Amino acid sequence: MVPQPVCESETPRSLLPIELLAATRDKHHALNLQILKNLPLCVPPASDSPILYAKGMAVFGQIYYAFEAHLTACLEDKEFDETLRDLYKRIYVPRLLRSPRLRRDLEIVNMRLGDHGKQEVEDISERSMIYYRRIRAALCAKPHVLLAYMWTMYLALFNGGRWMRSQFFSAGSSFWLGQDFPLSFWDFEDPTGTASNGEDLKVAFKENFAEASRLLDDTQRDEVIDESKNLFDLCLEMVRFLEGGPSLLASPETFSTHIAATNRAADRSPTTGSLVLPAWHYVASLFGSLATAASNTVWRRKELSSD
């Protein structure tokens, strides 16, 4: 092989995950603030039933449904391009798949909500299929941008997702309308099938991802970064859709009631948005205890104490 001349002005690019983190930092921050503002409205004391949770998950679930359906369909397709198949196989971790879990969780919540609630969740789910179709089309056009969906949506589970999980679990059994909480979406198992916070999966996923991303050329890497930025925008659009969709809440009055109840509970003025800051501090300290290997114990203890 003839050695290629090295261009001295060319500096090697950082690893893709590092570039992704830097490129999405501001968008992530904006999205965090919106989620931290809205999530308390879905759980006690602002809410006494899981209907808003179900609606939110029915909408955000479209992202997981779309990219996981694309991934599994492509891996089963004998005609699928070999280079892409190699890429997909490197990042495919079956234990990470969330769609079957979320579908099952939502079936349980819907059953508990009764006919009217179930209909409302199904309506919003139907309306948000537009997101599903949009993502499937994006992945068909540029299959390598699957990396953007996996990086963004799986790592979300291991960071903010851990905090969100703790919020939902602590809502208790009267909120979930039953002793068992339909929250398997947020749960992971270790290879022996024991419940865990998925730290091993996160590490394996990050390693596989960094390896797989070496297969991309510069243009493809740029497209993955752009798609991840688009995805954060899409998440923000979903929050807006959930905030403003007429079928999200029974009426605008109900929405104001939720906000008023939350603000009363937190003894804050509605205009300050000051629920966000304490929540952020809570998240920061929670991460400290969740991110270590020993956190599996904390994990189970938390669950027990929330019952």
Ligand code: HEM
């Ligand atoms: C749909 C919503 C969200 C998405 C898509 C998302 C996505 C991500 C992604 C892709 C990362 C990078 C992970 C890594 O490189 O290891 C991350 C990190 C993080 N996220 Fe989120 N996130 C979301 C919501 C939240 C929320 C609500 C919080 C706070 C409650 C949060 C807190 C964090 C923290 C603390 C980190 C670690 C930052 C760091 O290591 O620099 N996220 N998130």
